[in-house]
Amino acid sequence: GSLLAATGLRKAYGPTTALDGADFSIHPGEVVAVMGPSGSGKSTLLHCLAGIVPPDSGTVTYAGRELTAMNDTERSALRRSEFGFVFQFGQLVPELTCAENAALPLRLNGVPRGRARAAALEWMRKLEVEEVKDKRPGEVSGGQGQRVAVARALVTGPRLIFADEPTGALDSLNGERVMQLLTEAARSTNAAVVLVTHEARVAAYSDREIVVRDGHARDLERAV
Ligand code: ADP
Ligand code: ADP
Numbered sequence: 001g002s003l004l005a006a007t008g009l010r011k012a013y014g015p016t017t018a019l020d021g022a023d024f025s026i027h028p029g030e031v032v033a034v035m036g037p038s039g040s041g042k043s044t045l046l047h048c049l050a051g052i053v054p055p056d057s058g059t060v061t062y063a064g065r066e067l068t069a070m071n072d073t074e075r076s077a078l079r080r081s082e083f084g085f086v087f088q089f090g091q092l093v094p095e096l097t098c099a100e101n102a103a104l105p106l107r108l109n110g111v112p113r114g115r116a117r118a119a120a121l122e123w124m125r126k127l128e129v130e131e132v133k134d135k136r137p138g139e140v141s142g143g144q145g146q147r148v149a150v151a152r153a154l155v156t157g158p159r160l161i162f163a164d165e166p167t168g169a170l171d172s173l174n175g176e177r178v179m180q181l182l183t184e185a186a187r188s189t190n191a192a193v194v195l196v197t198h199e200a201r202v203a204a205y206s207d208r209e210i211v212v213r214d215g216h217a218r219d220l221e222r223a224v
Contacts, residue, residue, distance in 0.1 A: 001064070003028045003160060003192050004049060006217070009058035011044050018044040019055065020215035028159065029190040031183055033203035036212035042196045043164060045217055049194060050083060050162050051075040063159070080109055084153030084161040084191070086182070088168040090145040092137035092152075098144075099124065099133035102151040109156060116155075123151035126188075127181050143174030150182050154189065161186055164196045172201070179205045 002025035009022035019041045026032050034042050047053035049060055051067045060067040062082070067075060084105075092101045102120035107113070124130045127147040132140045140148070146166060153161050166182065167175030183205045186193045197203055211218050 002026060002061075003030075003063060004194075005059075005061045006045075006049060007059050007061075009045070009048050009055045009060070009217075011041075011048060011053065011055045017215050019048065019217070022048075022058070022212075022217035024210055024217060024219040026160075026192050026194065029187070029192055030208060031186060031193040031195065031206045033206035033209045034194060034196045034212060034217070035198065035200075035203050035209055037198065040212045041215040041217070042198075042212050044215075045212060046162055046164055046194060046196050050085070051079060080105065081156065082159050084156065084158035086146070086149050086153045086161065086163040086166045088165040090137065090149035092145060092148060094137050097134050097136060098129065098140060098148045101137065102148055102155055105152060105156045119155050120151060123154050123185070124148065126185060127151050141174075142170050143177060146170060146174070146178045147181060150178065150185065154185050154191070157189065158191055161191050161193045162196075163193060165198075166195070167197070167199070167202055175199075175202065 005025040006022045009019055011019040022045055034045060036042050048055045099117060099120050102124055103116040106116035106119060121130060121133060124133060127150055129144050129147040132144050137145055167178050179202055195206055203209055
């Protein structure tokens with residue numbers, strides 16, 4: 001079965017229709033790129049899929065449960081236990097060390113400090129940023145910060161990772177490295193990835209592309 005399914009998603013902001021019909025499904029372990037020009041509705045789609053923004057109509061179903069029918073408490077519990085997030089700018093907490101940042105989602109889920117730290121360091125090692133564990137985000141490079149953000153996204157063992165332009169603030173070499181490590185890490189845990197990008201080079205890491213144009217999201221089946 002599918003892990004995440006969208007049917008008839010629509011969302012308007014005042015007179016602006018951001019999303020006008022999104023129908024597709026994502027299977028466990030699949031890396032799916034959501035592509036399209038700026039303003040086409042990619043971020044709105046991602047926010048609706050992740051249960052951050054409620055659509056005006058349509059449904060999102062995650063693992064057989066209708067996300068769009070849940071209340072805020074149920075949705076945020078689901079996000080914290082099942083989803084991981086990576087944004088364009090790492091959005092690391094500047095006052096915490098990189099290891100504390102990577103451990104944060106586990107701490108918020110009530111995991112004791114020592115176990116959370118051990119899991120964070122394990123992911124930081126796999127993402128080749130263990131050496132910055134005691135540094136603050138302001139003391140590391142952009143590439144290192146994004147790899148810490150990927151460690152943070154993976155630390156809870158999510159089934160689904162949402163990545164919104166995760167390499168948008170990086171040069172191409174660091175961007176490629178982040179994509180390589182992100183997709184390797186996701187595949188090693190069979191997590192699916194929804195990757196929003198406008199760069200073909202980044203989308204090349206996906207199994208499949210969904211193209212968004214003027215709010216329409218269209219599934220382009222591609223040979224893997
Ligand atoms: P993309 O991620 O592809 O750049 P967005 O989903 O951000 O596209 O935006 C789609 C359309 O919806 C754009 O016209 C944008 O200006 C509009 N939009 C997005 N978010 C808001 C908002 N919070 N308020 C008003 N308009 C918005
Ligand atoms: P990466 O390839 O991960 O982006 P770099 O080669 O850019 O790393 O950086 C190498 C070293 O320089 C790192 O140990 C990092 O701490 C430091 N560094 C790089 N950029 C910055 C920055 N903007 N601010 C502080 N330190 C930085």
